[in-house]
Amino acid sequence: MAIAAALILPLGVxxxxxxxxVNFIQAIIFVLVRPISKxxxxxxxxxxxxxxxxxxxxxxxxxxxxxxxxxxDQKTYDVMGEEHALLISNHKxxxxxxxxxxxxxxxxxxxxxxxxxxxxxxxxxxxxxSMWFSGYIILERCWTKDEHTLKAGFQDLKDFPRPFWxxxxxxxxxxxxxxxxxxxxxxxxxxxxxxxxxxxPRTKGFVMAVHQLRSFVPAIYNITVAIxxxxxxxxxxxxxxxxxxxxHVHIERHLMQDLPETGSDISQWCKDVFVAKDALLEQHHxxxxxxxxxFHESGRTKKSLVVVLTLSCLIFYGAVKLLERFPFSWxxxxxxxxxxxxxxxxxxxxxxxxxxxxSMPLAKEPKRDRLQQSLLPK
Numbered sequence: 001m002a003i004a005a006a007l008i009l010p011l012g013v014x015x016x017x018x019x020x021x022v023n024f025i026q027a028i029i030f031v032l033v034r035p036i037s038k039x040x041x042x043x044x045x046x047x048x049x050x051x052x053x054x055x056x057x058x059x060x061x062x063x064x065x066x067x068x069x070x071x072x073d074q075k076t077y078d079v080m081g082e083e084h085a086l087l088i089s090n091h092k093x094x095x096x097x098x099x100x101x102x103x104x105x106x107x108x109x110x111x112x113x114x115x116x117x118x119x120x121x122x123x124x125x126x127x128x129x130s131m132w133f134s135g136y137i138i139l140e141r142c143w144t145k146d147e148h149t150l151k152a153g154f155q156d157l158k159d160f161p162r163p164f165w166x167x168x169x170x171x172x173x174x175x176x177x178x179x180x181x182x183x184x185x186x187x188x189x190x191x192x193x194x195x196x197x198x199x200x201p202r203t204k205g206f207v208m209a210v211h212q213l214r215s216f217v218p219a220i221y222n223i224t225v226a227i228x229x230x231x232x233x234x235x236x237x238x239x240x241x242x243x244x245x246x247x248h249v250h251i252e253r254h255l256m257q258d259l260p261e262t263g264s265d266i267s268q269w270c271k272d273v274f275v276a277k278d279a280l281l282e283q284h285h286x287x288x289x290x291x292x293x294x295f296h297e298s299g300r301t302k303k304s305l306v307v308v309l310t311l312s313c314l315i316f317y318g319a320v321k322l323l324e325r326f327p328f329s330w331x332x333x334x335x336x337x338x339x340x341x342x343x344x345x346x347x348x349x350x351x352x353x354x355x356x357x358x359s360m361p362l363a364k365e366p367k368r369d370r371l372q373q374s375l376l377p378k
Contacts, residue, residue, distance in 0.1 A: 011240070015055055018311050019126030022052040026133035039161040042135075046111030046162070049130050051307060053113075056127075057105050058304035060098050064239040068102050071293035072251040076221075079253075081107030083163050086213055086256070088206065088270070089223035090198050090277060091169040093233050096225055099247055100167050105301050112160070115167040116150075116205065137166075143204065150205060154212035166217075168209060170201035170270055197281035201274045203267040210266050214256045224250040224277050226284045250280065250290040 025048050034041035060066050070077075081104075089096065097115065104113040116137045122128045132138065137153035139146045157164065173179065179199055187194045226248045227233050234245040260266050284290055 011059070014308070014312055014315060015052075016126060017315055018055070019052050019130070022048055023126060023129045023133070026130065030133055039159065042112075042161055045134055049134055050111040051311070052126070052130050053101060053110055054105070054304040054307045055311075056098055057101055057110070057301065058308045059239055060095070060102055061300040062305055062308075064234070064242050065244040066234050066239065067244075067246045068099060069246060069248050070103070070251070070296040070298065071248065071290035072296060073253075073293055076251060076253040077294075077296055079219075080221075080251075081109045081163060083219055084157075084160070084213075084217040085163075085165050085219045085221050086209055086217055087165055087167040087221045087223055088170055088273070089167065090225055090274075090281075091171050091174045092225045092227065094174065094235050095239065096169075097167070098239075099225060099249065100165070100223075102301075103249065104165055105304070106298055107165075109163055109165060112162050112164040113167070114157075114164055116153075116169075146205075147208070150208050151212060154209060157213070158216055165221075166209075166213075168206060170203060170206050170274070171199040172202045173199070175199060193275050193278070195274070195278045197285070198274050198278045201270050203270045206270050207263045207266045210256070210259055211263070214259070218256055220254045220256060220259070222252040222254060222273055222277070224252075224280055224290075226250070226281055226290075228288055229285065230288075248284065248290060250284075250293060252293075 026045060029041055029044050029048075033044065072080075087100065089100075093099075100115070101110060101113060104110045111134075114134065114136055115131075116139060117131065119138050119140050122132045122136070122138045135153075135156065137150060139149060157166070175198065180195065183199045184194050186192075187200060192200070228246055228248060231246045232238065232243070234247065238245070260269055280290065280292075289295075
């Protein structure tokens with residue numbers, strides 16, 4: 001899975017150098033500012049971290065020219081970015097998180113976009129560290145440990161100074177054919193609606209989110225992501241290679257106060273939402289669009305382009321001045337070579353961490369039982 005060095009090196013150098021600077025600033029304000037005022041820390045962090053997160057947005061929108069076509073009613077469209085919201089979505093591709101970032105940037109809340117992620121992702125150099133400093137809720141996928149982590153993470157958002165989005169994928173994993181078959185077998189045996197386009201949601205985390213957030217988060221955005229039949233599924237690797245695609249996003253807003261009160265009823269509400277989401281995706285496969293919502297076409301955000309061009313010029317100018325002042329020796333040249341190798345390795349790690357399981361071979365039959373155990377509700 002080699003990526004052309006002509007692409008990965010300049011992108012990687014820009015991302016790593018600017019990312020290390022962003023992480024350093026985040027660490028400084030985390031130590032010096034956050035103990036004094038968490039809200040001031042969050043306001044500063046929003047502006048700082050967007051300098052890093054806008055770079056993948058630029059790759060998505062400008063380099064790969066991946067188009068996000070939004071289907072949403074006008075009332076919801078007008079309040080996006082103006083209120084706290086819990087986002088629930090199907091998990092279609094390995095860059096669904098980046099689709100969310102693109103939407104958040106268009107709504108003006110990219111730096112306040114949060115998510116519930118697995119612990120492994122927080123170890124990714126630069127990007128994962130920026131998420132940790134930004135307050136992402138990090139889980140170990142062990143409920144005895146994660147229950148406390150979730151409660152603390154949700155309560156920590158109570159005094160968030162600006163509108164935030166918190167993303168949650170109730171399916172718990174990316175959609176693949178093997179996982180769908182396991183979910184279908186379980187649904188058939190349990191007398192549940194048999195899904196065709198989604199997995200059966202694991203609702204324990206969602207129930208806790210509703211219980212903990214409903215006093216200060218007014219809305220849930222039910223997001224459905226679909227790829228038109230004629231378009232290839234976007235992946236991190238395809239994006240880095242500059243290959244275009246189209247993503248359709250359907251958003252339905254629910255008032256948090258309208259959800260049921262009991263845990264079992266909230267769980268059933270989530271399951272019903274995914275049954276409806278499955279039917280919506282089936283309709284989308286037939287007609288190639290979401291017919292029940294208004295289509296909102298928005299162009300590429302210019303802010304990401306400005307940030308990438310500005311950072312590129314600054315780094316290039318700094319490198320030229322450094323070479324003029326300190327001509328390279330052989331040892332220094334060797335150091336730069338090692339640095340470039342590290343950049344390539346880190347970018348490969350980023351691709352591998354985001355790469356969809358859809359690209360992997362399907363699990364063999366003996367592993368089916370284990371797959372079912374890991375996917376299905378407990």
